[in-house]
Every structure is written in C-alpha cells, then in structure tokens.
Amino acid sequence: MPSQEEIFEKVREALVDALGVEDDEVTPEATLQGDLDAESIDFLDIVFRLEKSFDIKIERGELFPEDILTDAEYVQDGKVNEAGIAKLKERMPFADLSKFEADPVVQNLGQQLTVRDMCRFVEHKLATA
C-alpha cells in the first residue's frame, strides 16, 4: 500500500495531465470543479488515469455518484433530501460531506469535491481491493 504522499503525487500527476493545470495548483484543499475547472467529461478521464496509475478498477459513478444526483427519489427542488444524503455518505465514505449537508444543492457536490477527497477515495479503493 503506497503512502499518503505517494498517493497524493500520483493523484496530482493524473490531475495535471487530465486538466492541464500546473503542479502547484493541485493542493489537497483545491476543489476539482471550483478551483481546477474540471468538467463532467474530465471525471471519466481522471478515473481512467487513476485506474492505470494505481492498477485499480473504478466503476461508473463510484467516484462521483451522478445516479443519486439525478434520482427523483433523492432529489427534490434541486436539493438532495435526507435519504439522498444518507445514500451519498454510504457511497462516498471517502468524502467530507459536512459542508455539502449545510446547503445540499445538487451542483454544490461537484463544486466542493477536493483533491484530498480524491486521495481518500484512492486510499479507500486500495484498502478494500
């Protein structure tokens, strides 16, 4: 199992290649969409790179569960309801959702996902592989 620093370096490399950003822009606190301008298509590109870099398999929606965010059972008036929050926590144990819970507008989730969350996601995948 690689160290946290090694995971961060590989995640950074994947983000630099996928998003065309500079090394120093990729900090643990940087948000993928807000700070690094990742768009939806970039998430799939990032997933491909992480799979290759860490030799892991990432299923569709595992990193970013768009299926929950588009499910009327979990979203009302553009906001994720309690059941949706519970589902997100179950599916995203690697992410800190406390900020999102305060204002669970669907678009906020992508805006608030950070590089640190992504590193935790990889750690989680490696630990459960």
Next chain:
Amino acid sequence: MRWFWIDRFTEFVSGERATALKCVSLGEDHLHDHLPGYPMMPGSLVTEGMAQAGGLLVSEYYGFNELVVLGKISQARFHGRVRPGQTMTYQIEVDTLRPDGAAVTATAQVGEKCHATAQLFFARMGDASQQPRGPRLFRNHNLLNWLNLVGVFEVGVRPDGTRLRSSDYSLAERGSLAERGSLAERGSLAERGSLAERGPLDEALPDKEAPCAGAS
C-alpha cells in the same frame, strides 16, 4: 467539400491499434485560406483526422452500435508544418477501453518526422444517443459507406488475426438502401457485402506492381 480527414486505413486491429494515411492536397479548399500564399495543414484538422481514425477504432470495439463522440482532447502537441504534397501517417494506440468511454494516444508522422501527438478521449453516449433530437443526420448506411471508403474491412482484423467483415455488424438499415436512388441502382451494400469481401474493384483494376516504363 466532404468531412473526411483520413484517406485510408493501412492497419486496423480491433480494440488495439490502427494506422491511417492522410494525403494533403492543394485541391483542398481550406488550404487556400490557411494560409493565403503559404498553404499548410491546420493543426485542428490534423487533430480531427486523428480523432476520426481513433473514433472508428473505438466505435468498432463497441460494434458500431451507437454514437461515440470525441469528448476531450486531453493533450495535443505540434512540431512543424505539413504542406501540400506530403502524406501524414496517423498511428492510434488504445490506452483504455471501458463500457463508458475510451482513451487513445495518437501520433501524426510525415515520413520519419513526428508532426503531432495527442491524447484523445471518447465518450460513449449509450442511451442518451437514442433520444430523438430532430432528424438524424448520420445513418447506418452513411457509416457503412465511410467504413468501406477508408478500407476498414480491407485491412481490419481482430487481435487473433481473423478478418473484420461488414456482415458482422448491424450496419445495414433494412429496406432503406434499396429505396435510395444511386445505391438502389447498384444493389444495396447489405446484399453485396463489403467491397473488400468481394473485391470486384481490386479484380478489375489490380495494382500495377511493375515500375512505370517510359512512354512508348
């Protein structure tokens, strides 16, 4: 002007790699604007050529069943100029193929010289592509025609070396080709199989392998 930015495949290995040629000609309209008095192939159209070659390779892997779109150019670098009279060789290597998308590395060479490299990312549209959004502009017979024009079924093989054949795919729109003017006169492609399988043009016009002799 037709939106064909590769002329012919010379190699096509399902799910792995492809090589395609693009001959740059002063007969192409765009070269007279790019640039006036100094024609050279625009990098954007070199990228489009690599995307067409890569897109067909990826699309074949999915059985040509649905739309595969160029989702993203992750990287593209250009190293020089390509002028009329030169031929580019596009080489495509598949990096990743998944049910939801694919990534390829593409290069464009002129002779031994590397002209461009790119990383291209294709998204599979899946069910989204089946939603009606106005009249369809690109139908199966257009795709089949394109595949035949660029020689996919002439050189295409699976990794085990077996040939790719147009009849392996659901490309013929039943009944529609027979209703279409010029194609109907020639018999539908579905009935004829691909040109490569029957090879009538190759038989009628075999390549002249001997060097040209002087006019007698």
